[in-house]
Amino acid sequence: xxxxxxxxxxxxxxxxxxxxxxxxxxxxxxxxxxxxxxxxxxxxxxxxxxxxxxxxxxxxxxxxxxxxxxxxxxxxxxxxxxxxxxxxxxxxxxxxxxxxxxxxxxxxxxxxxxxxxxxxxxxxxxxxxxxxxxxxxxxxxxxxxxxxxxxxxxxxxxxxxxxxxxxxxxxxxxxxxxxxxxxxxxxxxxxxxxxxxxxxxxxxxxxxxxxxxxxxxxxxxxxxxxxxxxxxxxxxxxxxxxxxxxxxxxxxxxxxxxxxxxxxxxxxxxxxxxxxxxxxxxxxxxxxxxxxxxxxxxxxxxxxxxxxxx
Amino acid sequence: xxxxxxxxxxxxxxxxxxxxxxxxxxxxxxxxxxxxxxxxxxxxxxxxxxxxxxxxxxxxxxxxxxxxxxxxxxxxxxxxxxxxxxxxxxxxxxxxxxxxxxxxxxxxxxxxxxxxxxxxxxxxxxxxxxxxxxxxxxxxxxxxxxxxxxxxxxxxxxxxxxxxxxxxxxxxxxxxxxxxxxxxxxxxxxxxxxxxxxxxxxxxxxxxxxxxxxxxxxxxxxxxxxxxxxxxxxxxxxxxxxxxxxxxxxxxxxxxxxxxxxxxxxxxxxxxxxxxxxxxxxxxxxxxxxxxxxxxxxxxxxxxxxxxxxxxxxxxxxxxxxxxxxxxxxxxxxxxxxxxxxxxxxxxxxxxxxxxxxxxxxxxxxxxxxxxxxxxxxxxxxxxxxxxxxxxxxxxxxxxxxxxxxxxxxxxxxxxxxxxxxxxx
Numbered sequence: 001x002x003x004x005x006x007x008x009x010x011x012x013x014x015x016x017x018x019x020x021x022x023x024x025x026x027x028x029x030x031x032x033x034x035x036x037x038x039x040x041x042x043x044x045x046x047x048x049x050x051x052x053x054x055x056x057x058x059x060x061x062x063x064x065x066x067x068x069x070x071x072x073x074x075x076x077x078x079x080x081x082x083x084x085x086x087x088x089x090x091x092x093x094x095x096x097x098x099x100x101x102x103x104x105x106x107x108x109x110x111x112x113x114x115x116x117x118x119x120x121x122x123x124x125x126x127x128x129x130x131x132x133x134x135x136x137x138x139x140x141x142x143x144x145x146x147x148x149x150x151x152x153x154x155x156x157x158x159x160x161x162x163x164x165x166x167x168x169x170x171x172x173x174x175x176x177x178x179x180x181x182x183x184x185x186x187x188x189x190x191x192x193x194x195x196x197x198x199x200x201x202x203x204x205x206x207x208x209x210x211x212x213x214x215x216x217x218x219x220x221x222x223x224x225x226x227x228x229x230x231x232x233x234x235x236x237x238x239x240x241x242x243x244x245x246x247x248x249x250x251x252x253x254x255x256x257x258x259x260x261x262x263x264x265x266x267x268x269x270x271x272x273x274x275x276x277x278x279x280x281x282x283x284x285x286x287x288x289x290x291x292x293x294x295x296x297x298x299x300x301x302x303x304x305x306x307x308x309x310x
Numbered sequence: 311x312x313x314x315x316x317x318x319x320x321x322x323x324x325x326x327x328x329x330x331x332x333x334x335x336x337x338x339x340x341x342x343x344x345x346x347x348x349x350x351x352x353x354x355x356x357x358x359x360x361x362x363x364x365x366x367x368x369x370x371x372x373x374x375x376x377x378x379x380x381x382x383x384x385x386x387x388x389x390x391x392x393x394x395x396x397x398x399x400x401x402x403x404x405x406x407x408x409x410x411x412x413x414x415x416x417x418x419x420x421x422x423x424x425x426x427x428x429x430x431x432x433x434x435x436x437x438x439x440x441x442x443x444x445x446x447x448x449x450x451x452x453x454x455x456x457x458x459x460x461x462x463x464x465x466x467x468x469x470x471x472x473x474x475x476x477x478x479x480x481x482x483x484x485x486x487x488x489x490x491x492x493x494x495x496x497x498x499x500x501x502x503x504x505x506x507x508x509x510x511x512x513x514x515x516x517x518x519x520x521x522x523x524x525x526x527x528x529x530x531x532x533x534x535x536x537x538x539x540x541x542x543x544x545x546x547x548x549x550x551x552x553x554x555x556x557x558x559x560x561x562x563x564x565x566x567x568x569x570x571x572x573x574x575x576x577x578x579x580x581x582x583x584x585x586x587x588x589x590x591x592x593x594x595x596x597x598x599x600x601x602x603x604x605x606x607x608x609x610x611x612x613x614x615x616x617x618x619x620x621x622x623x624x625x626x627x628x629x630x631x632x633x634x635x636x637x638x639x640x641x642x643x644x645x646x647x648x649x650x651x652x653x654x655x656x657x658x659x660x661x662x663x664x665x666x667x668x669x670x671x672x673x674x675x676x677x678x679x680x681x682x683x684x685x686x687x688x689x690x691x692x693x694x695x696x697x698x699x700x701x702x703x704x705x706x707x708x709x710x711x712x713x714x715x716x717x718x719x720x721x722x723x724x725x726x727x728x729x730x731x732x733x734x735x
Contacts, residue, residue, distance in 0.1 A: 065390045066411035150564040151503065172512050172567030174713060258514040259702075261567050262709040277382040279699040279732070280407055 064280030108193035141255035174264035200234030344395035448627025450665035473605030490608035497581035506561030508583035524620020527612015541726030549718035623688030
């Protein structure tokens, strides 16, 4: 018997009761949730997926934004591994990431542990440490350029002079330029890392520390056997995100060093930018971008495996 | 029921009619104008443009003054998106790549008669730089130079003669690289943080490097052969002199890699330093107690190339986008901007020099005279779409040489190889 409905929506849903339409019932029920996701999915598609696909297509081309591109097949992928500057940029980026991620983690964890012990002004301190992250990178770079000046009276040189170290040319020395960028980037981002660690510390049940204390464990043993293992998800998150973010080093190079001295602070993304906008080599820049994407994916996978196994 | 629909329809018709009439009444042509700011542009340009609009009531100018940072990205994306500015200011090292891509209007095809008249107002040196591969793309507007400035107090305390600021000065023919080094050494005292020459290789542009090439007797690029010109003994001499200033004579601060070497001079810690024409305003306003003089560059061994006293100089041009829809209106604007009166107003306001024959240094500022007098010694940039890539390749090798990571010989060879590879692409 056919039932009729004045309400068309109810009528449509009624159709789904028919045995042949049963398979679509799940989808229909979920439609409204997909509709909520649609704006984000559109945004993701337009601003993430399409550029990545387009970059992949461009990586098989030669030429630039202004004069246009021509198809050259995999030639860019062959040439790039013989490009000394690309290898230098890769080495610099790896070196910088190896320095910055563990240093930032160590410093931020230390700070988080300190803040966690604070009885008063905890929120005020949290706001203060988060402020550099909220500031624009440009004024921060101007300030740090002044801190890094190589004269004896430069602020940083004054501080190191107190412990007997002679004045250093922080941004002008190939040996010191990347550690200087590390210092800048840790100072800029430690607020976020510290807050994430604070969040992680907050999830550790207090009762575990109390039980450990009862069993005679020292604070160091509690830290080693309770805090660190239970912070593993936080470490994994920060390690993965840290590598992803810092492998894309660009701001500090652009504002502090312009890739110098020599090519000592040339990063991959900086080289990509220079090729795309200054050298009219968009295809080549896209090739390096795609290679960077795969490198980050591989490193992320390895990190997850390594940290999860441990 | 029907009545309200009638009223809505009537209201719609009235709105559309008003809109159409308004559009017809305001049928002005809009010309977009972009210029990277030389400091006082937001203050100086609007009155010039307002006067243009009053003289041309059917033309409206939409002016954008923007910072130099991000210049490439801004203009590249504007041209690629087919929304370029109708008229823009482009220095000589920037515009050839747009011309090669066919994105700039060819003035020799659009306004040949006007160019024949205009040409008489400009020296050949600037007019020549408006042409690329047989077509004219720009109208000269501004030029910039770097000459040697000296700190009068430091020279007075040491009892030394100021470097020459007049070609008739008896000291002028004796002002050579050797004499420059002698004076710089005499005025260097690292213990008192005083340096003979405020210079650094840690600079993103080669403005402070290329004069060594010129004074040694070579240019940067050989445009006809499309290759590096500096890979001979002259280029090696240039790099060697640069390295010697840092490591042999030790007259330069921070081992030649100071990130803010201008401030070393402005703060009175250096006897001499290279200073741009537009920095005179900075010195006068921010460092009024600094007593300075301007002098010619010392003569290097390359006496056959601009008398061995070559210095940095480059120029900027008004160009028009090929996609400009109102080329006649845009051309009128370019003509307006490059009149003597408007050009001089702008130049005096920002401390730059105009390219026209009838321009002269601002008599109120005596330091400008040396810049003008040094124009015979300025080779200017070679026009090439890959010039900026060549800059960064040469700068990187210069820095490696100053850091003693390579010998000057090796650095020149590597720089030339990299530049030649880039130019052939």
